[in-house]
Amino acid sequence: MDRTQGGAPLLALDAVVVDTETTGLDPRKARIIELAAVRLSAGKLVDGDSFRQLIRPGAESIPAGITEVHGIDDAAVAAAPPFADVWPRFREYLGAGIVIGHTIGFDLAVWRRECEEAGLPWSRPRTLDTRLLAEIAAPKLAGYSLEKLATWLDIDLAGRHTALGDAIITARVFLALVPQLRDHGIRTVAEAERACRALTAVLDDQVRSGWAEAVEPPSRLDAERTLRRYDAYAFRRRNRDIMRTPAVFVTPDTPISQAVGRMGQEKISSLYVADSLGASEEIKAVDAGILTERDVLRAIDRFGAGALELPVRQIMARPLIAVPADAFLYRAIGRMSRHKIRHLGVVDERGHVVGALSARDLLRLRAGEAISLGDEIDDAQDAHALSVAWARLPHLAGALSGEGLSGREIAEVISRELGALSRQAAVIAERTMRESGRGEPPVPYALVVLGSAGRGESMLAMDQDNAVIFAHGDPDGPEDRWFAAFGEHVADILHQAGVPYCKGGVMAKNAAWRGSVATWLSRVDHWISRSNPADLLSVDIFFDLRAVHGDAALAMEVRQAAYDAADGQTAFAKLLVDTVRIPGSLTLFGGIRTEGGRIDIKSAGLFGLVAAARAMAIRYHVMDRSTPARLAGVKALAHASESDLDALMEAHGVFLDLIVAQQIEDAAHGLPPSNAVAIKPLSSRAQDRLRAALEAVAHVDDLARDLLFLH
Structure with a gap:
């Protein structure tokens, strides 16, 4: 049984939906007379993929009253096989995934009893119950029978009271419940299970009726849950760490013989190709091509020795496939695997080629299955x-934690993939705009992520923080209206994929978070020269973009313009610091203040630390995005309070370690990830680290003010 499915999204679930017809309603006596199932793949009902089989219930007759319900009488099952012959095929159809049913506890009970009677091995599948899910989604509904749910959700009742018909109706009910559950904050299997387990009165009634538990207790799931192991190296090192520089370029007219000589001279297996051979930093990957040793060998095989006199343009590949220099190595590995290539260009933020990567460079890495995550996002349509x-992200975070990565390192991986998710949402949104007749983007633009995603400090409890910057156009002009619709699509796609809407409205669909370059520069001028504290509740995250x-x-x-405008504007930086609030989280005797046994570490210290570091970075014109890099930059420039700044860097790492570990644990138990960390389970060493971190940030606002006016 696959126990890694707790993080699987309900929206895109692979599952089997079942129904069982029996000789009665008491699971302690009823015999099975029909089994049926249909398949869900990626959250969609698979047409034509079904299982249906009548079963002969031994010597027991089918009561007339039961026949009136489902239409199956003794004659219908007289030639049918017994349960023992059917069950192995049915169990194979179920597979190792999630099984969904309406009042599934009844089905489980009769399945188990029949297996015991037939001497067959029994192991319960992981299950979800549409009856329980419906009560969570609509607690005031008059009733939760399959008929009532189908009527409420406007689902056709064709085939009702046949096993296959009821399985199809149940599948459609489940799919219709998914958006309803999402509105209640329930997105994954584990979250749905936890919510179902809270319906104790309903579950108790079912158990008293002889039904099996509709949702498995968490202790069993935890005992069998396993984490695949990943090579952490590929998640710690970036492409820039091992790329070869400079990238070697030739022109398309270069004879292949000369290109081969150049490869031998440089001891490399590929050359990049560009029409104009300026500095490689000025050549964009989209304008470049590539020639590899294998291309040359294939040309010789095809054209013979004369191939060496052909120009490079005849056998090169274009465009050059590339990865960002600051992306992690697992991204490069995954991209090579997806494209079935052995060479990649490496580009900077502007898309300019700054280096080269080959499979040889990556040969010593064994990144395992997790490397596919990045390109699965990039491939999503x-x-x-x-x-x-x-949905694989919480599992990946847990595996990386098990490999010894720090919370800070895991947060960087999460942030990079959140950026990739946002990018692919934009690609899908552009296609949607085209297909709806809105056409291509009217002007060049950039989708940006803000806040923790921009800093590389996102964790599993996240929402959307994004904005759009476009080349030109007035507010509410045609360009702005195009990007407003585009922003709506991006927000909806991200929300459906698992990144909730930003509660503060920091999304490109909202007018305040999109605009032309001129509009953004005007906003920046207002923030810096005429802003007040009320204006700065969210605009500070803009500097993380x-x-x-x-x-x-x-x-x-x-x-760059925002940082330049803020240069020397200590009043603006002071306003940012004035928004920092550090609550007292330690008691007089050094105890940690908690609520319900937990402390919200973001509120207790992380938020204030990040905000103060940002304000100091703006004051000292430190362009780094991450909080540790900002603190290090301020330390290098201010030459004061160095031990305090070091303590803040350490505190930041402690906070991320504890929050990430707690979020991984909570996600595994179906709890929505939050920033609240349970104190009692922490080791004494971890509690000591937390106390020291809270002490370090207790006066971060005063430290920031001192450094603002140091020069």
Whole structure:
């Protein structure tokens, strides 16, 4: 049984939906007379993929009253096989995945009893119950029979009271419940299970009626849950760490013989090709091509020795497939695997080629199955596919934690993939705009992520923080209206994929978070020269922005202008510091204040630390995005309070370690990830680290003010 499915999204679930017809309603006596099932794949009902089999219930007759319900009488099952012959085929159809049914506890009870009677091995599948899910989604509904749910959800009742018909209706009910459950914050299998287990009165009634438990207790799931192991190296090192520089270029007219000589001279297995051979940093990957040793060998095989006199353009591949320099190595491995290639270009934020990577460079890495996560996101063509890929993230985070990665390192991986998810949502949104007749983007633009995603500090409890910067156009002009509709699509796709809407409205679909370069520069001027504390509740995260799709140069231009405008504006930086609030989280005797046994570490210290580091970075014109890099930059420039700044860097790592570990644990138990960490389970060492971190941030606002006016 696959016990890694707790994080699977309901939106894109692979499952089997079942129904059982019996000789009666008491599971302690009833015999099975029909089994049926249909399959869900990626959250969609698979047409034509079904199982249906009548079963002979031994010597027992089918009561007339029961026959009136489902239409099956003794004659109908007289030639049918017994349960013992059918069950192995049915169990094979169920597979190792999730099984869904309406009042599934009844089905489980009769399945188990029949297996025991037939001397067959029994192991219960992991299950979800549409009856329980419906009560969670609509607690005030008059009733939860399959008829009532189908009527409420406007589902056709054709085939009712046949096993196959009821399985199909149940499948459609489940799919219709998914968006209803999402509105209640329930997105994954584990979250659905936990919510179902809270319906104790309903579950108790079912058990008293002889039904099996509709949802498995968490202790059993935990005991059997296993984590695959991943090579952590590929999640710690970035492409820039091992890329070869400079990338070697030739022109398309270069004879292949000369290109081969150049490869031998440089001791490399590929050359990049560009029309103009300026500095490689000025050549974009989209304008470049590549020639490899294998291309040359194939040309010789095809054309003979004369191939060496052909120009490179005749056998090169274009465009050059590339990866960002600051992306992690698992991204490069996954991209090579997907494209079945052995060479990649490496590009900077502007898309300019800055280096080269080959399979030889990566040979010593063994990144395992997790490397496919990034390219699964890049390959996704709709919200369902994005959801499938994104749902692997909590499992991956747990595996990386088991490999010894720090919370800070795991947060960087999460942030990079959140950026990739946002980028692919934009790609899908662009296609949707085209297909709806809205056409291509009217002007160049950049989709940017803000806040923790921009800083590389996202964790599993996240929502959307994004914005759009476009080349030109007035507010509410034709360009702005195009991007407003585009932003709606991006927000909806991300929400469906598992990244909820931002409660504070920081999304490109909202007018305040999109605009032309000129509009953004005007906003920046207002923030810096005329803002008040009320204006700064969310605009400070703008300084964390990072482009994830489109023309990154636009984003870099606006971010650089914002830092330039803030240069020397200590009043603005002071306003940012004035928004920092550090609550007292330690008692007089050094105890940790908790609520319900937990402490919200973001509120207790992380938020204030991040905000203060950002304000100091703006004051000292430190362009780094991550909090540790900002603190290090301020330390290098201020030459004061160095031990305090070191303590803040350490505190930041402690906070991320504890929050990430707690979120991984909560996600495994179906709890929505939060920033609240349970204190009692922490070791004494971990509690000591937390106390020291809370002490370090207790006066971060005063430290920031001192450093703002140091020079």
